[in-house]
Amino acid sequence: MSQKITNAGRTQSNAIECLNISEKKVGLFVTCLVNTMRPSIGFASITLLEQAGCTVEVPELQSCCGQPAFNSGDDEGTRQIAYQTIKQFENFDYVVLPSGSCAAMIKKNFIEVFKDQPQWLARAKHLASITHELLSFLVDVCHFQPNGIELDGSYTYHDSCSGYRALHVYEQPRKMLSKVKGLKHKPLNSHAECCGFGGTFCVKYSDISNAIVAEKVENVLATEADYLLGGDMGCLMNIAGKLNREGHKEIKALHTAEVLAGLAPQILGGKDAS
Amino acid sequence: MQANKPEDFYQNVSKALAQPDLKKIIRRTTDKAEAKRAEAIANFPEFDNARSQGQKVKDHTIKYMEHYLAEFEKNALAQGTIVHWASTGEEASKIVLDICRQHKAKKVTRSKSMLGEEIGLTHAFDNSEMERIETDLAEHIIQLAGDPPSHIVWPAMHRSREDVVKLFREFHADPTYSEEITDLVRSARRDLRTKFLTSDIGISGSNFLLADSGSSCTVTNEGNAELTITPPKVHIVTAGIEKLVPSMAHAVPLLRLLTRSATGAEITQYITFHNGPKRPNDADGPQECHIVLVDNGRTKMLAEGMEEMLRCIRCGACMNHCVVYKHIGGHAYGSVYPGPMGSVLTPHLNSLEVANKQTHACTMNGRCEDVCPVNIPLPKLLRSLRAQSWQKKYEPLLNRFVVQSFAAMAKRPRLFQLLSSCGVIVMKVFSRKGWIKTMPFTSGWTRNRDLIEPESTTFMHQYKKMKKTKNGGA
Ligand code: SF4
Numbered sequence A: 001m002s003q004k005i006t007n008a009g010r011t012q013s014n015a016i017e018c019l020n021i022s023e024k025k026v027g028l029f030v031t032c033l034v035n036t037m038r039p040s041i042g043f044a045s046i047t048l049l050e051q052a053g054c055t056v057e058v059p060e061l062q063s064c065c066g067q068p069a070f071n072s073g074d075d076e077g078t079r080q081i082a083y084q085t086i087k088q089f090e091n092f093d094y095v096v097l098p099s100g101s102c103a104a105m106i107k108k109n110f111i112e113v114f115k116d117q118p119q120w121l122a123r124a125k126h127l128a129s130i131t132h133e134l135l136s137f138l139v140d141v142c143h144f145q146p147n148g149i150e151l152d153g154s155y156t157y158h159d160s161c162s163g164y165r166a167l168h169v170y171e172q173p174r175k176m177l178s179k180v181k182g183l184k185h186k187p188l189n190s191h192a193e194c195c196g197f198g199g200t201f202c203v204k205y206s207d208i209s210n211a212i213v214a215e216k217v218e219n220v221l222a223t224e225a226d227y228l229l230g231g232d233m234g235c236l237m238n239i240a241g242k243l244n245r246e247g248h249k250e251i252k253a254l255h256t257a258e259v260l261a262g263l264a265p266q267i268l269g270g271k272d273a274s
Numbered sequence B: 001m002q003a004n005k006p007e008d009f010y011q012n013v014s015k016a017l018a019q020p021d022l023k024k025i026i027r028r029t030t031d032k033a034e035a036k037r038a039e040a041i042a043n044f045p046e047f048d049n050a051r052s053q054g055q056k057v058k059d060h061t062i063k064y065m066e067h068y069l070a071e072f073e074k075n076a077l078a079q080g081t082i083v084h085w086a087s088t089g090e091e092a093s094k095i096v097l098d099i100c101r102q103h104k105a106k107k108v109t110r111s112k113s114m115l116g117e118e119i120g121l122t123h124a125f126d127n128s129e130m131e132r133i134e135t136d137l138a139e140h141i142i143q144l145a146g147d148p149p150s151h152i153v154w155p156a157m158h159r160s161r162e163d164v165v166k167l168f169r170e171f172h173a174d175p176t177y178s179e180e181i182t183d184l185v186r187s188a189r190r191d192l193r194t195k196f197l198t199s200d201i202g203i204s205g206s207n208f209l210l211a212d213s214g215s216s217c218t219v220t221n222e223g224n225a226e227l228t229i230t231p232p233k234v235h236i237v238t239a240g241i242e243k244l245v246p247s248m249a250h251a252v253p254l255l256r257l258l259t260r261s262a263t264g265a266e267i268t269q270y271i272t273f274h275n276g277p278k279r280p281n282d283a284d285g286p287q288e289c290h291i292v293l294v295d296n297g298r299t300k301m302l303a304e305g306m307e308e309m310l311r312c313i314r315c316g317a318c319m320n321h322c323v324v325y326k327h328i329g330g331h332a333y334g335s336v337y338p339g340p341m342g343s344v345l346t347p348h349l350n351s352l353e354v355a356n357k358q359t360h361a362c363t364m365n366g367r368c369e370d371v372c373p374v375n376i377p378l379p380k381l382l383r384s385l386r387a388q389s390w391q392k393k394y395e396p397l398l399n400r401f402v403v404q405s406f407a408a409m410a411k412r413p414r415l416f417q418l419l420s421s422c423g424v425i426v427m428k429v430f431s432r433k434g435w436i437k438t439m440p441f442t443s444g445w446t447r448n449r450d451l452i453e454p455e456s457t458t459f460m461h462q463y464k465k466m467k468k469t470k471n472g473g474a
Helices: A012-017 A032-036 A039-051 A067-072 A075-089 A100-113 A118-130 A134-141 A161-166 A171-177 A206-222 A233-245 A256-260 A264-268 B006-018 B022-042 B047-063 B065-079 B089-102 B114-118 B121-126 B137-145 B161-171 B181-198 B224-229 B248-263 B298-303 B307-311 B323-328 B339-349 B352-360 B367-371 B378-391 B397-410 B413-430 B459-473
Strands: A024-028 A054-057 A094-097 A131-133 A150-158 A181-185 A227-230 A252-255 B081-086 B107-110 B131-134 B201-204 B208-210 B215-220 B234-240 B270-274 B288-294
Touching: A024 A039, A032 A039, A032 A233, A032 B413, A032 B459, A039 A054, A039 A134, A039 A252, A039 A256, A039 B459, A067 A075, A067 A100, A067 B378, A067 B397, A075 A100, A075 A118, A075 B397, A094 A100, A094 A118, A094 A134, A100 A118, A100 A131, A100 A161, A118 A131, A131 A134, A134 A171, A134 A256, A150 A171, A150 A206, A150 A233, A150 A256, A161 B367, A171 A181, A171 A256, A206 A233, A206 B006, A206 B323, A227 A233, A227 A256, A233 A252, A252 A256, A252 A264, A256 A264, B006 B323, B006 B352, B022 B248, B022 B323, B047 B065, B047 B248, B047 B307, B065 B081, B065 B288, B081 B089, B089 B121, B089 B201, B089 B234, B089 B288, B107 B121, B107 B181, B107 B224, B114 B121, B114 B234, B121 B131, B131 B137, B137 B161, B137 B181, B161 B181, B181 B224, B201 B224, B208 B248, B215 B224, B215 B248, B224 B270, B298 B307, B298 B339, B307 B339, B323 B339, B339 B352, B339 B367, B339 B378, B352 B378, B367 B378, B397 B413, B413 B459
Parallel strands: A024 A054, A024 A094, A094 A131, A150 A181, A150 A227, A227 A252, B081 B288, B107 B131, B107 B201, B201 B234, B234 B288
Antiparallel strands: B208 B215, B215 B270
């Protein structure tokens, strides 16, 4: 395939035009946190995307979306990482990430660092146009609803900031979760207030982050839910880590995709999802 | 209370987090502000329209700043106002004090103005032979307490009612012995009334400067601006040049945004347009009017691509909704302007070298931008200041090293995958019952929370294995 066709010139609309709806070719960017800490979210994503009628491929040469460099102000470092990501993913019909903040990084922030490089800017813009956060992609693009999934108990939902504010992910996960038999929703007070993770922020300003997450934990506990669900591994690790440090084992943190793919029992039993 | 310095941000933060009640005290005000703003916006369906209108007015005026400044000056002069220009805060303060001295003023009344704080006017008066009297209730409280302001709309929000009771009993000539808010307000009114009438000079800020009339607009709830401005012989306005708008019609959408975003009110009790000195047929008013137009870093912001920040109408919504501000409070920032807008402004008013730590004290959650009535992309601006700090190497060496090493790995996916696998093996060694309590090089995380135990191997490792089995089985 010639480089020309695959690069900047291609727009989303003609990508959609030449697409047979039943065969959405999706490149899954698992994100570095899921890759190292919680592979089951990656497998849950594959399961759900396939159920939704997509063909899923996971490019092996993927790393990180570049947020640590970008948020530290290291534009050159961000570009170096972004070159890789663009090359790996620009030829898919869609690029999907099981994380609001990493998806927002590609959708909104890549273009910031390529302002002075028109060719890369065009490629970054194209990538932005085909990139989606997993849960909103399943509902908004694939019109997917889970079927036959059961989980007894109640959940509360933490809307991660990038997903909620930058990408408007709110209804979609709740809509899908409402189809899980046995699962009830308990609304979280201040559901869209930051949990204090903030990527590098939580280690740079560990004590401020701690004060923030402590408050989040209070709100989560007040719901008396069995599960804390969300769409971002970073926030979930932060809140779950604080819950555990404070000795609260009664509430389990899971990624929404894990629940929707029916992996919850297995994960809670301590097994790998693959 | 000694004012914190911006360069001591880390210490200021530790001090703030160690105050057990601070969080509660802040939330008492910010939570109410959040709720009232939300209600006001819900009852104002044109909000988004007004917002983009407000943004347009500001952007337009900023783009043609020179033109509107000239127009304002011409019209202000025509009204009989004396116009002064100050390029720095110090210069502005000096102009104000010189005017006061020319009039041999002994007492000056001042209505709340953050610009006054910015240019160091309060200190300048305190170091002079003149008596400074703050007439805004909250400013009055912090003046008695000797505190710097902790919020741009509620400068005394860090003080509890008990504090106020104590302060008033100590300082008011005829204090109240009740703890009821109305009685406390009356006590302050008794104390301030005589001072209003015996003041030699009144000093105010300005919320909007109208270019087509040369007038200045004040927005208050207590009427203290009017009482500060009208009785004394001389009135001095200090205003940042970004306060300009073309006309009253342009100020209106901004006013609608300002009051709702600040306090959730549709309108404040007092909105007054001041038009120069008393004219022959006027019933009252100052005999002499001055306006000091202050740059203090604003044109530099314009030149440095920070023009969006000049839209700010000082409503305080960004700090009311900031999760970091809510925990550390205004004093920690060490600046007149705290919270998100302060973290963007302070590096320009001070220097980035001194105030770059504040730009990093943000989780980039985007709530401030979401509520800003003039669409200032605060996270983007903070990020661009971080990029400047990075280029100028203001970042601590260790942070730079960590970020650069991470980027160096991440741009080599094979190496990144390999190191991720190694990371999992190491974490496994430190894991107990699904959690890591402590581990080398993770103290930033594990000091305050546990780290979840990773699965047996990385996703990529499991995925490749799975694919192999699938293909092998096929
Ligand atoms: S930045 Fe926006 S929200 Fe913050 S004070 Fe200024 S106008 Fe208000």
